Amino acid sequence: MAPNKRKKPVTALAHKPSATASANITRQTIRRYHVLLKEKARLLKGGSSSVSTRLDDIEREMKELGGLEGYQEMSVIGQSKERGGGSEKALVEWLKELGHGMTQSNGSMQHETVDLLEVGALHPGNYARWSKWIHSMPIDLHSRHPDIKEQDFLKLDPVENDGKWDVISLSLVLNFASMPFDRGKMLSLAHGCLKGTGSSYLFLVLPLPCVMNSRFLTPEHLNSLMNAIGFDLVKEKWRPGGKVAYWLWRKKGRPDRKGGAFTKKRVLHEGSSRNNFTILWDGS
Numbered sequence: 001m002a003p004n005k006r007k008k009p010v011t012a013l014a015h016k017p018s019a020t021a022s023a024n025i026t027r028q029t030i031r032r033y034h035v036l037l038k039e040k041a042r043l044l045k046g047g048s049s050s051v052s053t054r055l056d057d058i059e060r061e062m063k064e065l066g067g068l069e070g071y072q073e074m075s076v077i078g079q080s081k082e083r084g085g086g087s088e089k090a091l092v093e094w095l096k097e098l099g100h101g102m103t104q105s106n107g108s109m110q111h112e113t114v115d116l117l118e119v120g121a122l123h124p125g126n127y128a129r130w131s132k133w134i135h136s137m138p139i140d141l142h143s144r145h146p147d148i149k150e151q152d153f154l155k156l157d158p159v160e161n162d163g164k165w166d167v168i169s170l171s172l173v174l175n176f177a178s179m180p181f182d183r184g185k186m187l188s189l190a191h192g193c194l195k196g197t198g199s200s201y202l203f204l205v206l207p208l209p210c211v212m213n214s215r216f217l218t219p220e221h222l223n224s225l226m227n228a229i230g231f232d233l234v235k236e237k238w239r240p241g242g243k244v245a246y247w248l249w250r251k252k253g254r255p256d257r258k259g260g261a262f263t264k265k266r267v268l269h270e271g272s273s274r275n276n277f278t279i280l281w282d283g284s
């Protein structure tokens with residue numbers, strides 16, 4: 001019998017790798033999965049029948065990497081190793097700084113509840129510790145638990161969710177979307193799903209290189225785009241050389257401006273070592 005040359009899924013390694021090796025495998029798997037997702041989206045958009053062999057190869061490799069489940073497993077490992085946990089701590093800290101959460105008043109504890117839509121949830125209980133005042137609804141493309149609703153955020157019913165949420169968390173979700181316009185659509189959709197202007201927030205987390213080392217995106221450009229969609233920056237957190245960046249944006253009225261300035265990629269930084277991450281928005 002011919003030897004089986006197929007690679008085993010990285011998620012099914014027989015021997016437990018060392019901590020450094022496993023961190024490298026985690027990072028490589030996540031990166032490779034993103035590359036394949038992007039190529040798949042590009043080929044599907046092109047619609048040519050001649051690409052079907054390549055699409056089959058992509059599907060096979062994604063399966064070998066463990067599919068979306070394997071990707072999520074790697075993300076869980078990456079989350080605990082590289083960030084010391086999920087991003088929820090950063091969000092809750094900021095919400096408290098803004099006066100939300102439990103407060104002492106007339107000798108008794110008071111709280112206003114915060115309705116949170118957590119997009120891209122790997123665990124159902126990320127906000128369980130704060131359940132007295134944060135009512136969260138975790139959703140994901142692929143649910144890993146009965147309490148996580150399996151739902152594509154891009155296909156969320158906009159009427160049912162119109163003005164429904166106090167906070168929406170998009171933590172490491174935008175960079176999963178392969179098409180730049182889908183990323184802009186997520187931001188705009190979040191704007192519509194948030195409650196009134198002034199006191200509802202979008203929590204955004206991206207890998208730091210998406211904004212610090214991209215040809216097409218800088219922190220200033222992200223800020224202009226968010227302003228155009230209808231958000232003001234309230235808080236941000238990242239450190240040079242860090243892995244991720246966190247932002248909290250407050251919903252404001254949508255400015256009377258079309259998204260024309262954000263429909264095309266524009267080189268903002270030259271350099272062969274830069275990546276091509278960007279967010280495009282057509283104004284809708």
Ligand SMILES: C[S@@+](CC[C@H](N)C(=O)[O-])C[C@H]1O[C@@H](n2cnc3c(N)ncnc32)[C@H](O)[C@@H]1O
Binds near residue numbers: 068079141151171173
């Ligand atoms: C890298 S994990 C991030 C998980 C977690 N939010 C964090 O910050 O560590 C990305 C998750 O987002 C989910 N996701 C990506 N696009 C999505 C979409 N359009 N709707 C819902 N979930 C999505 C993926 O299935 C995956 O579980």
